[in-house]
Amino acid sequence: MPTADPAERPAFLSGRPPGPVAVPRAVRALVGAAPDVVWRNELGGLTFRLSDSYLKWAPARSGLDLDAEARRLAWAGRWTPVPALLDQGSDDEGAWIVTRALAGRSAVDERWLAEPRTAARAIGAGLRAMHDALPADGCPFDWGVGARVEAARQRTAERRASGRLDAALEAELDRREAALDALPAAPPVDLLVVCHGDACAPNTLLDDEGRWSGHVDLGALGVADRWADLAVAARNTVWNYGPGYEDAVVEAYGVEPDDERAAFYRHLWDIT
Numbered sequence: 001m002p003t004a005d006p007a008e009r010p011a012f013l014s015g016r017p018p019g020p021v022a023v024p025r026a027v028r029a030l031v032g033a034a035p036d037v038v039w040r041n042e043l044g045g046l047t048f049r050l051s052d053s054y055l056k057w058a059p060a061r062s063g064l065d066l067d068a069e070a071r072r073l074a075w076a077g078r079w080t081p082v083p084a085l086l087d088q089g090s091d092d093e094g095a096w097i098v099t100r101a102l103a104g105r106s107a108v109d110e111r112w113l114a115e116p117r118t119a120a121r122a123i124g125a126g127l128r129a130m131h132d133a134l135p136a137d138g139c140p141f142d143w144g145v146g147a148r149v150e151a152a153r154q155r156t157a158e159r160r161a162s163g164r165l166d167a168a169l170e171a172e173l174d175r176r177e178a179a180l181d182a183l184p185a186a187p188p189v190d191l192l193v194v195c196h197g198d199a200c201a202p203n204t205l206l207d208d209e210g211r212w213s214g215h216v217d218l219g220a221l222g223v224a225d226r227w228a229d230l231a232v233a234a235r236n237t238v239w240n241y242g243p244g245y246e247d248a249v250v251e252a253y254g255v256e257p258d259d260e261r262a263a264f265y266r267h268l269w270d271i272t
Contacts, residue, residue: 015039015202021046024057026091030098031055039202052101053086059094061162063155066095069219072141073099076194076221080133081214104205104213108240116241117248118210119201123233124252126204126212127196134194136223143195143222145186145268152180152272179271186225186268187261195224199233201240227261232269234262 017040024046027035031050038054039047043062048055058064066088076082083099090096105111112119156173159165165173196203197220207213230253234246250257 024059024093024096026089026093026096027055027057030096049101050098053098054083054101055096055098057094057096060092062094063158064095065219066097069217070097072218072221075140076134076218079135080130082218083214083216102205102214102216104207107201107204107206109206112206112210113241115210116237116245119204119206120237120241120245120248121252122206122210122212123199123201123204123237124230124249124254126215127199127229127233127249128253129212130196130215131193131226131229136192136194139194139223141194141222143197143220143224143228145224147222148268148272149180149183152176176271183268183271184264187264189225190255190258190261191226192223193226193229195222195226195229197221197229199229200236201233225261225265226255227258228265228268230255231262231265235266 017037021037021040023035023037027046027048031048035048035050035055037046038049039045041064043058043064045056045058045062045064048057056066056069058066070085070088073082073085077084081102083102085097085099087098088096107119107123112122156176159169159173196215196218198217203215203217204212205214205216230250234249237245237249247257
């Protein structure tokens, strides 16, 4: 498979904040003034570790839909290891969900950054297990090409309608719309499965033996070609482990490399 250019790595990757963060009012009320912040994403969402659970918070108007994630967790949890929903709510600052912690460590834990081939293979095997376990015929969620393009157009329209645009953001929105207009036809579907929707390395958990043990962050879960997940999962190893591990993901998943589908779904990811 072609290897992603490390120079194309995003300017900001989600991860543990390097310094203090402002704790939202609702989070302080629920868990105290100084909870352990373990993750921040590029849209301002925060994840806090509690004693045996996690609290995920999304700022209002960020585009992060935690209610959608709660519905997907409740559905997928009948067939595959995902966090159980314990609580959810919202106020004028944002929304939150609380989920029970799963056993295992993220594939970007220091333990697995030191053993990248083991982690890459676990990512591929875990993705295959999830795809095999979740029933596509009964899934109420759509992550196909058409749904993703429409959602991206809707987000762009909402940003324009907000009126809070400077020249740089206006140009970026123009670029995104042009890219959506120029999207080529999708390759024929290889196999429809219930995709994770964000199959990056941090969202796979591994047990102490290096086997996948569960998945987290299922806010975009839905039916799509399996390469919509697989292409992104393989490329993401370059950002987390360096080059050389993409094929390990695909091999552990159990299919032959497919450069055409991989290229299309990586491009779709980038523009949506």
